[in-house]
Amino acid sequence: MSRFFPWLIGAVLIGLPFVYNSPYPLHIIIVVLIWSFVYTSWAVMGRFGLVSLGHGGFLGVGAYVTALLWNNFGLSPWIGIPVAMVAAAALAVLIAYPCSRFRITGHYFALVTMALSAIVLQVITATRDVTGGSLGYTPQRIAGGDSLFAFQFTAKETWYWIALLVWGLGLLVRWQVERSMMRYALEAISEDEDAASAAGVHVTVEKLKITALSAAMTALGGAMYCQYQMFISPDTVSGISASLQMVFASVVGGIYVLIGPTVGAIITIMLAEVLRIGFGTAAVGWDNFVYGILLVLFIIYLPQGIVGSLQAKFMGKKIG
């Protein structure tokens, strides 16, 4: 039974728009799927104690590089997105290499990467002639609205399937990492770098591999968000708040569990939506306030997150 369970869920998810395609709920689901993918991308490395607050930067690179290449050079996102992913991975290596060499780990690693997201935000804001600055940026719409070449689609159902595919791929990548020898190495590194290298692990290489992978995935998420919303602003796809959002959602859902970041995305987006609909403009910024408090409570009382804690309680599974 449990072997078929994921396939059953998968079939239900793929079939969903045929049965139910009310625009607003579908929009929320698409947004949840895209952010779930982004949070999963963060957790791919965050789960090994590599807590990055720089992923807002990678998200921004993904979104802006794709959009800028399209608007300025007419380069299809089919090429632009891979370019953006490579750029994000390169940026990740640029930051992670010195961190690894000089043994900047834990809180200090978080601080260095936090500077990265701040820098990306500043660069986007400062180069307003090119990026539109804090006013945001819009990829040029193709005539007619739908184009595979431009990666622009008007139908919500299309976006739903794209987001579902990307999210599924994200889970698959993370699952592969979790069952690879790389997990052994990264767990070992997170506990004791010297003992890991005495076992033959090239600590820097392993760290760079997972960081580059995580950054490239996050950039893909940023590009997806950009293509779907057709509008990006530095506040939503870069900067420290975007980074903190990833950490918060992943921690709430549970970073050690495959589905944890997805559950985190559902909870945070629902919370934001409920506050927005319930209180309107009176509640602007409340979600961040609530996140902050919840984050502290979770780290103290439920460090394994909601899914992780439930698993520990009902299945006797201890993870992390």
Next chain:
Amino acid sequence: MLEVNGLVKRFGGFTAVDNVSFKVEQGEILGLIGPNGSGKSTIFNMLSGFFPPTAGSIRLQGQELAGVPPHAIIHQGIGRTFQIPRPFHRLSIFENVALAGFYGQNRPTRAKAFASAERALTLVGLPLDRAAMVDGLGAAGLKKLELAKALATEPKLLLADESLGGLDEHEMDQAADMLNKIRNELGVTIIWVEHIMGVLMRIVDRVMVLDHGEKIAEGLPSAITGDPRVVEVYLGSDATAVQAMAAARG
């Protein structure tokens, strides 16, 4: 197989290891002894790549290893244990050893790494159960795990760092026999650092004695125990005085 020449390590103005040279023959167990701070661990850390030497050369079967980083040293065939066991608690016992089997042999197939891990676990006498966690192990179990991790890398030369601290007499004897078995069955050459002289003397072929970073004696265990400089280092200069007085009185 191992040739160390003029090895020096300075930390700022302090010379931890001063111009030490020695050789280890294939299949030999060399005991490395000396009081605290005599430079034993520093030599180990240089041999295993954790400290780059200030000067000198380390050759394993003709290959220069001075300054090579730890993970690459393992790939050349030098495995090490740590004085205080450093297991990975988030991995199971099997995964700890399999990790060393996989990365220590520079990524062979998973099957080969797991086979090495199983062989190492069997040899040291730990369970092959894949899910058994590290937290259930006592002091003796952790030492075994440390050894299994080093063996899973399939080393030619094993550096065993004060592997017997914190064990009772029976466990010490067992551990000493284990090293002997590793040498005899796997043909692994061993350098064994130990505080406790008695148990070491029973197993080793040769002993090298360090004091204040210098080699003060080297030879057969029987010859070393009678060496006045070694006695002085281990029992203090008073002992030599006492011995001298005893000799004078006839």
